Amino acid sequence: MQTIFEPGKDIPVIEEADLCVLGGSCTGVFAAVRAARLGAKVIIVEKQNCFGGVATSGLVNIWHSLYDTEFKQRIIGGLTAEVIERLEKRAAVQNTTNSPSSAFNLNTEELKIELDTLLTESKVKPLLHSFYVAPYLEEGRLEAVIIENKSGRGAIKAKVFIDATGDGDLCYQLGMDHYTAQGLQPPTTCAKIYLGEQLQSFDYRKALSKQGSEFGLREDWGWRTFVPGLPNTFMHAETHVFGANCAIATQLTDSEIEGRRQVRAFMDLMRKYGPQDTISLAALPSTIGIRETRHIKARYRLTENDILTGVRFPDAIANGSYPVDVHHQNSSGITFKYLDGTQAVIDHRSSGTKRGRWREESESNPTFYQLPYRALVPHEFDNVLLCGRMLDAEAGAFGAIRVMVNLNQVGEAAGVAAYLALDGALPVGDVSSELLRKNLAKGGSIII
Template identity: 50%
Template sequence: MQNETIHESARNIPVVGEYDLCVLGGSCTGVFAAIRAARLGLSVTIVERMGCFGGVATLSLVNVWHSPYDEVFAKQIFAGLSIETMDRLKLRQAVTEYKANPNLAWAFNSAELQIELDEMIHENQITPWLHTSFVAPHIEEGHLSSIIVENKSGRSALKARFFIDATGDGDLCQRLGLETYRGAHRQPSTTCALFAGWNHLSAINWQKLLLDHGEEFGLPQGFCWASAVPDSDLQMLAGTRVYQDCSDARGFTQAEIEGRRQVRAIHDLLRKYAPDAPITLQSLPARIGIRETRHVRCHYQLTGEDVLSGRAFPDAIANGAYRVDIHHDDKPGITFRYLNGEESYSRPGHPKEFGRWRPVSEVNPTYYQIPYRSLIPQGAFGNLLAAGRFIDADEQAHAAIRVMVNMNQTGEAAGTAAWLALKHGQKAVDVDASSLRTVLQENGSIML
């Protein structure tokens, strides 16, 4: 039965909008791409298959963003819309700020962020399409001219002069037939959850409880951390480890169900072994937090050597300092590699192992860069850019650059590059990198 097919009759599909730019995917990466382009004067639409914008930061409940400073906290390395958004949330007492912390710079209220992104979309006169699924690209005479979508109104088409794939999985690129690939060791996903009453565990080593009794509840060994939701008694817990491949429908479905099972298992474990701590499960994510699925082949693959050596690129459009953070798919725990040459491996129930991935050096890089070329898919479509975690990066580079504050910058760059390409009648690959960097800096980004 799996090989059986049915015939879908041909039909005329109404065009419900024509724009300069269509952004596919409503994560913060996609939203920031849309805002940058709209502020430069483009008519912009953004398409999101879920019911809100923000991606992992809202739908998946991951309520932390990392530092805007380099690894030694001596120099600010990014600004732009990430900072602007956090500043807006501060006005609502929806952010807790942390100074010189390698693990996080801001913890925020994901629900407040949902509404803030709605307001930013409205303020910049961007046309939103929520609960709208991407179906297929439409090609006319070898040119990407529109995308076909489906929602409560049925099937329709959105035409645009330029497109940005910010789907996280490269869905538009993949369905255009462009080359995509998967890493040999794909990082597992995590289902987060919000709990109330977590403060009752303050005198209890809950991480040790999970380690000692996790096997009893079918919990794989991994890495567990938590973050308080500002101005509330809620705690976001990231303690699950889900190995299913989320790049296909069956794997994605299984991952969602397995992630929720593990959340309940953690809750049941704590009820049994910390019975005097009355914690309650308050909220589950609308979507599992995915670290990695497929990547698209671009004009340059960013490598781990590029990242760890702090290689400077003439077409750099983003700067980051978050460590290489490898959640292993073939053994418990995680490995951290730092720009100063240090390395650590954390495995539940064992002492942390320290070492070096390179010898001691008198001079160490303190940040790394992402080049514009890693956002330009190879292939025949000159009016297409990639932004987000599926850009071209090897396993080690991806483990560092994938965090949201880095990917937000790729969105801002893609939106700006789309404006430049349309302004000068160019293909994405022909956009002048120096001009791109200048416009980004003029509009709030930090270019180093």
């Protein structure tokens, strides 16, 4: 590859903090807020114009159940529950069903403002429209990160760093061991679409199966849901961009364009084969919804068995009940594996759902699973924690842990662990899991 030489230059140190969080989805925001509430000086860097990640910039508006699969035991609290309560005051959240597969529909525009408020109240220093670009090391230790925004390049010095960029940009550039799964879960361009009443009851899934190819749409599987406070407007996640790795800039660009093309094609199909009624594009995401890119190797790799058999960890920092949910990479379709031993495989819309079992029936089933603190600790660099979809996990485990109610808790644990590392002047890997769990519980998390 041809190269050019960029001359070195002095970079101003624009901020100094105890903790610097890179990436501002709820994962990153919750990490920042939990550390700041304990007294750390925190800065958070986000490349978009708002916080919230896939939930806001990507339009994805469902948070799953806070209970175990039997709805007897509350397993999730902390900032997820607090934000739900705050949104309830503005009628910006609606509890839908008692199912681990859906629970809370959010108005994610309101979520954007709620996350701003949460950060401001906690005195976290926010930096939007700012892209993390490079690490700065002194004697092998991460001392600062370089960011770039309208004001140019600047360095942020901190004692501890949390990588919550989804793609693990910091860990990757630090040269940490990482991998990209063979069957990456494909991205989706979501869209908010206004539908007249007649179109609302149109069986568009059947039309997609029968006539989708006329619009360049493959047989696929998707879903739609309502948005609280916006009657007749639906959040559609109908299609996938197959075979794309969105951690590669050119593939990300192609995926954005193809995803938006798919949204238009879907609407054109509705226009042609649905009843004559109003259909308008209300909102496109400011980023394609990325399900999976690279994973960073950590002290613990979560296995599908950990999830499906509900393994209990002494250093558990999060609990979940959402099933294993894997969107197939190259063939359209999705596989769900449930904690009760059943499974559902949907190849595509027209083939329907094939129900069965992934294991024999047993007398009792686990009702939730756990994530250990070790999964957030990388092998290298003692002042870096990772959280979010970059976690080290087998495909089946990733299919379950990737949902937001799970990753929100991981963010909170990273924030509290970072504070404890600072407080004790310890490597992040030496933080006592007992103390971590105690402090998480004190701050409202449900620790089991």
